[in-house]
Amino acid sequence: MLKLFNATPSGNCYKVRLILAHLGVPYDTVEIDVTSSEPRPPELLAHNPLGKVPVLIFDDGRGMAESNSILWHFGRGTPYLPDDEDDRTEVLRWLFFEQNIHESTIAVNRFLISYLDRADHFADVIAFNHRRGVGALDTMERHLSEHEFFVGGCYSIADIAFYAYTHVADEGGFELGSRPAIQCWLDRVRAQPGHVTMSGDAP
Amino acid sequence: MLKLFNATPSGNCYKVRLILAHLGVPYDTVEIDVTSSEPRPPELLAHNPLGKVPVLIFDDGRGMAESNSILWHFGRGTPYLPDDEDDRTEVLRWLFFEQNIHESTIAVNRFLISYLDRADHFADVIAFNHRRGVGALDTMERHLSEHEFFVGGCYSIADIAFYAYTHVADEGGFELGSRPAIQCWLDRVRAQPGHVTMSGDAP
Incomplete structure (x- = not known):
């Protein structure tokens, strides 16, 4: 199961939730309070040292940062990203x-x-x-x-x-x-x- | 011949000049003073309403804005963008x-x-x-x-x-x-x- 380090009010996180909803891909979320100065989880920091969300963790432990590159990854081969x-x-x-x-x-x-x-x-x-x-x-x-x-x-x-x-x-x-x-x-x-x-x- | 709306001190324009230099692709430049509030050339504005540079004009009149998408365009099929x-x-x-x-x-x-x-x-x-x-x-x-x-x-x-x-x-x-x-x-x-x-x- 995909794991999304998520902040519900974040538009960048919403982009990821929206493409996954369109594609019907299930995922778990770990909610991060972006207004808090508390330390971020080590797994999040490992993939984004600034502690920014979204970060998506795949089954094999690989992580992916940056909302728009996550959109690109899931868009390929679907109607949401043209082939041309x-x-x-x-x-x-x-x-x-x-x-x-x-x-x-x-x-x-x-x-x-x-x-x-x-x-x-x-x-x-x-x-x-x-x-x-x-x-x-x-x-x-x-x-x-x-x-x-x-x-x-x-x-x-x-x-x-x-x-x-x-x-x-x-x-x-x-x-x-x-x-x-x-x-x-x-x-x-x-x-x-x-x-x-x-x-x-x-x- | 490619035409680059260029500002020499602009890092975004430099990106374009650098990939074109690596690839040995010739181009003409139209220099824009980005510190000036004078109106930008209509051909530049047609492709980027904010008048920002770089904008690259192709032989057929098509224009391309945003430095990093220009890098992507020229990188494809070369050692400067991986295939994987x-x-x-x-x-x-x-x-x-x-x-x-x-x-x-x-x-x-x-x-x-x-x-x-x-x-x-x-x-x-x-x-x-x-x-x-x-x-x-x-x-x-x-x-x-x-x-x-x-x-x-x-x-x-x-x-x-x-x-x-x-x-x-x-x-x-x-x-x-x-x-x-x-x-x-x-x-x-x-x-x-x-x-x-x-x-x-x-x-």
């Missing part, structure tokens, strides 16, 4: 964009504001991230106003990656009200067979 | 890590300190990024103290991606003096056939 190499490069383009300017701004602000409750202390950091995160959302809105999904007209791991923190962007102080293309795309993602919510319920 | 799927997933793990916590902290601080010359104005942001960037360098040091290169014992696009901003990390206020494994790895990267420096010279 140009399409795959385009999937990667969006996955890198997500990690570089979307997750590092929207997820970080969400954590500082809604989980650490340190908005005042980190006001300058939040303002800096906010400008960059708005750029990420603007880029998504422009792309989704012309495309049903991120790559090749089909729901893929690129959509899963973006959905994770976009659907809770309000918890990081980001407004989606003026972004109709993103809102319609969120609905299309929620309508995919096997979708589960961040808390694990059927939609 | 597990090794590839491991390459991706490091490429995502690089974009998420290495580039977004070390490159951003380098830009604020050494290119915008706004260290005082962005002091809180720089301090926040510094803590995260140190964690990224600690992770690299630990891995490289046990491995000659990032994946599979061979120089790959994962090494190219990390080299770009690590070798100039001092410009972002990061010290490598206490990290011998990183320093030896930097030397190994510089010794690769076809290596060029950031300014374009042979080493």
